[in-house]
Amino acid sequence: MRRWLGIGVWVLTAGAVLALYALAPHLVSDFHSRDLAQAGVFFIAIVGLNILTGYTGQISLGHGALMAVGGYTAAALAVHEHWRDVWTIPLAGIAAGVVGFLIGLPALRLSGIYLALATFAFAVAMPSLLKKFSGLTGGGQGLRLLEQAPLQVTGLSGTVTIFGHTTTQNHFLYYLTWGIGLIAFVIAWLIVRGRLGRTFRAVRDSEVAAASVGIDLARTKTLAFAISGVYAGVAGALLAIQAEIVNPLSFTFLLSILLLVGAVVGGLGSLPGMVVGAFFVQYVPELSTRISSKPGVPDFLYGAAIILVMILLPTGAGGLLRRVARPLTTRLYLRP
Amino acid sequence: MLLAFDWTQLAQQIVIGLSSGGVWATLAVALVLIYRSTGVVNFAQGEMAMFSTFIAWSLVHHGLSYWGAFFLTVALSFLGGVAVERVVIKPVERAPVLTVVIVTLGLFFLVSGAARWIWSPEVRSLPNAFSTRPIEIAGVAFSIQDLGTIAVSLGAVGLLWLFFRFTKLGLASRAAAVNPEATRLVGVRVSWMLALGWGLAAAMGAVSGMLTAPALASFDQNLMQPVLLYAFAGAVLGGLGSPLGAVVGSLLLGVLINLIGTYVDWVGTDLRLPVALAVILGVLLVKPTGLFGRAEVTRV
Secondary structure, X not given: OHHHHHHHHHHHHHHHHHHHHHHHHHHOXXXXXXXXXXXXXXXXXXHHHHHHHHHOOOOOOOHHHXXXXXXXXXXXXXXXXXXXXXXXXXXXXXXXXXXXXXXXXXXXXXXXXXHHHHHHHHHHHXXXXXXXXXXXXXXXXXXXXXXXXXXXXXXXXXXXXXXXXXXXXXXXXXXXXXXXXXXXXXHHHHHXXXXXXXXXXXXXXXXXXXXXXXXXXXXXXXXXXXXXXXXXXXXXXXXXXXXXXXXXXXXXXXXXXXXXXXXXXXXXXXXXXXXXXXXXXXHHHHHHHHHOOOOOHHHHHHHHHHHHHHHHOOOHHHHHHHHHHHHHHHHHHOOO | XXXXXXXXXXXXXXXXXXXHHHXXXXXXXXXXXXXXXXXXXXXXXHHHHHHHHHHHHHXXXXXXXXXXXXXXXXXXXXXXXXXXXXXXXXXXXXXXXXXXXXXXXXXXXXXXXXXXXXXXXXXXXXXOOOOOOEEEEOOEEEEHHXXXXXXHHHHHHHHHHHHXXXXXXXXXXXXXXXXXXXXXXXXXXXXXXXXXXXXXXXXXXHHHHHHHHHHOOOEOOOOOHHHHHHHHHHHHHHOOOOHHHHHHHHHHHHHHHHHHHXXXXXXXXXXXXXXXXXXXXXXXXXXXXXXXXXXXXXXX
């Protein structure tokens, strides 16, 4: 009986999420569904960062740079190789995954704040490197998909026809981003609840203990970096497709910082919390600008909001969710 | 090419490097002070220093001399640092480390926004702290400003060392950093020791900001962001747990960056920071806890 109740709750939750996914852009204006799409980009990147930082305990201040790898892969394939923009997404993910694996290598020697510096170095170096190799990346100008590869941009005419339905470009971007976001979420959920997730958590909680039960630390850490890199790469590609331009300024160090803020506000070690984190990063700066646009005031309010959330919810939104859901879930899982 | 090697230029470049490294060292020591007691890198340290510098600018603007404003600002910054710890950091004292890190990031936005709000975002300048004429030592012309900057920053670090080494309060705060529980048992208010650390860090930051600003023709609210990056890198190079390491690391970094920028054409000004970070990364891979850091022993 309880088992069926548990399954029922799952089906209902999944149904509600899918319904929300389908309806959300129709509840807001066409213009605002583009903002939603951008929140989806943050969502994907933050879920990836959470696998690395929240579940494996490796701090990364370089995820903005991994997004740059994905974004530039997508843009370069569209501009130089004339790929259609949406088909570049898988390759962008793979490219950033490989780079993620490579920046994970220092993690075999470094931990905590020293690892943070290593990833930070990567983030700081990225804009200069992008300018240096201007043949591929377009230098400081960046790559403009709309001017340099107009035929590759999906939905340029304002509408997109997909599976026989016609939608506006903004709606298409929303469905594309959050569709990938939902898949990414389910994959992340499967990863963290399975054997690999337990391995990750063991490494996070104690490296010595993990090693002594036979976990290969090197393999686990670099794998976490690679998986996290794939997420960042996909997010970067989607960002490039949405903005129709990539340049060194799209992927500054600030982006890496905002992703970390999103992950902690959402609650490290909680996947549903990442939705809150993504919306926080996307909408709170905008809200503060709406309150007052005097110089400095939006930043001031944004900072105050971050501090306030952290003081009220030290474990992020995920911690709150867990506390609220615990009475419900424990009752469901307890055998009578 | 080797014959024409200019030793004068080398000496000058080293002094310039030491001068910027000294400024970074004061901020790096501020970072280490907070890192040692709480295990957190204070991302807002640079912005707090920038805020202090703007206070100094206001004081100078109201007719104080540079050095009058300097000491008054250091005192005010100390109080400000203590206040920030009490209001913002104390509530998250028991929270996970990353939560506290994010609070300092929030503080970064808050302080930077406040500075733009109070002082409109336009460029301004501080008078020179030292004479701008050069001085000749052993036939090589050095700028008095560079030498003075080195002296003041090392002096500030030295004073801090005297405080921690020879006063009872300094001893108590060192104890609080090493073993909070035991220190609490012998009657030290550990929580207030953290506030003291924040105050001292803010004061050191103020010194670093007020040394950075006059050397520039003009400055705005972005004054300390690059300085924070260099100070962070210098502190990590030396080992974040060690104040001496932070000073040596920053000075080394200052000289290294200046020499790379001068002698390696390919690097130029754009790639100086990335190259310096790559060098530090190389050092860390050989010695993962920095030059002066000790590996921590943890109970499993």
